[in-house]
Amino acid sequence: MQDLLLLIHRIPYPPNKGDKIRSYHLLKHLAQHYRVHLATFVDDPDDWQYLPHVQKLCASSHFARMNPLAARVKSLGALLKNRSLSLDYYRDAGMARWVRDTVAANGIERVLVFSSAMAQYADPYRGARRVVDFCDVDSDKWRQYAEQKSFPMNLLYRYEARQLLRYERQVARDYDASLFVSAPEAELFRQLAPESSAKIGHFSNGVDTDYFSPNESYASPYAPGERALVFTGAMDYWPNVDAVQWFCDAVFPLLRARHPDLRFYIVGSRPSPAVQSLGQRDGVKVTGTVPDVRPYIKYAAVAVAPLRIARGIQNKVLEAMAMATPVVVSPQALEGIDAVPGSELVLAEDAPAFADAVDALLDGQGSGQANAGAAIGQAARAKVQRQYSWSSNLACIGESLECN
Numbered sequence: 001m002q003d004l005l006l007l008i009h010r011i012p013y014p015p016n017k018g019d020k021i022r023s024y025h026l027l028k029h030l031a032q033h034y035r036v037h038l039a040t041f042v043d044d045p046d047d048w049q050y051l052p053h054v055q056k057l058c059a060s061s062h063f064a065r066m067n068p069l070a071a072r073v074k075s076l077g078a079l080l081k082n083r084s085l086s087l088d089y090y091r092d093a094g095m096a097r098w099v100r101d102t103v104a105a106n107g108i109e110r111v112l113v114f115s116s117a118m119a120q121y122a123d124p125y126r127g128a129r130r131v132v133d134f135c136d137v138d139s140d141k142w143r144q145y146a147e148q149k150s151f152p153m154n155l156l157y158r159y160e161a162r163q164l165l166r167y168e169r170q171v172a173r174d175y176d177a178s179l180f181v182s183a184p185e186a187e188l189f190r191q192l193a194p195e196s197s198a199k200i201g202h203f204s205n206g207v208d209t210d211y212f213s214p215n216e217s218y219a220s221p222y223a224p225g226e227r228a229l230v231f232t233g234a235m236d237y238w239p240n241v242d243a244v245q246w247f248c249d250a251v252f253p254l255l256r257a258r259h260p261d262l263r264f265y266i267v268g269s270r271p272s273p274a275v276q277s278l279g280q281r282d283g284v285k286v287t288g289t290v291p292d293v294r295p296y297i298k299y300a301a302v303a304v305a306p307l308r309i310a311r312g313i314q315n316k317v318l319e320a321m322a323m324a325t326p327v328v329v330s331p332q333a334l335e336g337i338d339a340v341p342g343s344e345l346v347l348a349e350d351a352p353a354f355a356d357a358v359d360a361l362l363d364g365q366g367s368g369q370a371n372a373g374a375a376i377g378q379a380a381r382a383k384v385q386r387q388y389s390w391s392s393n394l395a396c397i398g399e400s401l402e403c404n
Contacts (some may be wrong), residue, residue: 004034007118035059057134084163136311139165172196177400181312182336206390212322230300235271253353305333321380326373
């Protein structure tokens with residue numbers, strides 16, 4: 001087997017952790033074809049429990065401890081140097097030394113970078129074949145943040161969007177291939193970096209449909225007779241925070257007026273103070289970290305993905321589809337997912353439409369229209385089984401790493 005250096009910005013989780021599922025399956029796939037030398041950061045104390053599992057997949061590994069608050073403070077120094085804050089956030093001398101020593105000791109000629117900020121560690125090794133999985137166009141995400149924020153944060157986010165795009169274009173120009181999570185994401189970057197368009201491609205996320213299966217037996221996390229809507233995701237991630245705040249402000253009150261017994265469950269790790277405060281509202285439940293999200297998805301009446309800021313493919317949508325739970329999505333949450341609105345999921349563009357869509361699915365349950373939501377769920381699972389297999393979607397990685 002050839003040696004390969006893999007650089008990932010946050011430790012890849014085992015497959016039940018949705019916010020890092022792409023990097024985990026990438027590592028697992030590469031370990032079948034290469035001797036993988038992994039360098040990554042650990043920014044959550046709870047994540048150290050996954051080290052033994054991840055280490056088993058690697059020939060060698062380096063895990064750098066990160067304090068997110070200290071990293072944010074450190075990153076502000078980039079403002080004085082006219083460079084991206086993201087690069088300084090993930091800058092670590094110990095990791096750079098480990099990468100240098102590992103490349104030299106193993107004669108590494110293949111490098112895969114996951115996320116733009118980690119490319120700084122591969123930049124010196126121009127003799128190697130280097131591939132970057134940008135996943136999303138992160139610079140455009142910062143641009144969207146700037147549009148949503150007020151002074152002075154909008155200026156900071158606009159600065160980061162500009163600086164990070166400049167670095168993304170440099171990486172795309174210098175590396176052998178640049179990959180993204182979806183065709184729309186790849187096309188957006190081609191427009192932003194036309195000089196590298198011939199080297200830009202994509203591979204979609206996948207879903208382990210054996211793991212995310214509605215046929216498994218779970219105890220319901222909901223009270224008997226309770227009808228629940230569910231949102232899943234890392235709840236310190238601002239697009240998720242913004243989504244649930246908007247849903248609680250603009251959509252849920254409309255639904256509660258029609259269904260007083262309805263509950264909205266926000267399920268995900270590290271809920272921010274803003275999310276925790278939503279749990280004080282009538283009918284809203286904030287769970288924090290749960291051992292398994294699947295029961296929450298399976299027994300929910302409807303899964304919702306009301307994102308207003310999004311890039312790439314939303315795992316939360318694919319996982320709900322795989323569990324055959326009807327899901328209502330915003331246009332932003334649908335981007336990059338090849339699903340047919342009305343038959344494999346439901347699309348809603350504003351608050352009244354979102355409430356009406358959820359309402360129709362709720363009213364259909366237990367009535368003469370009872371099979372409407374079930375039919376959507378079954379069609380959604382069939383779509384995921386056909387089109388979102390990790391094994392088939394990851395096939396292009398080897399081609400990118402070996403093509404001369």
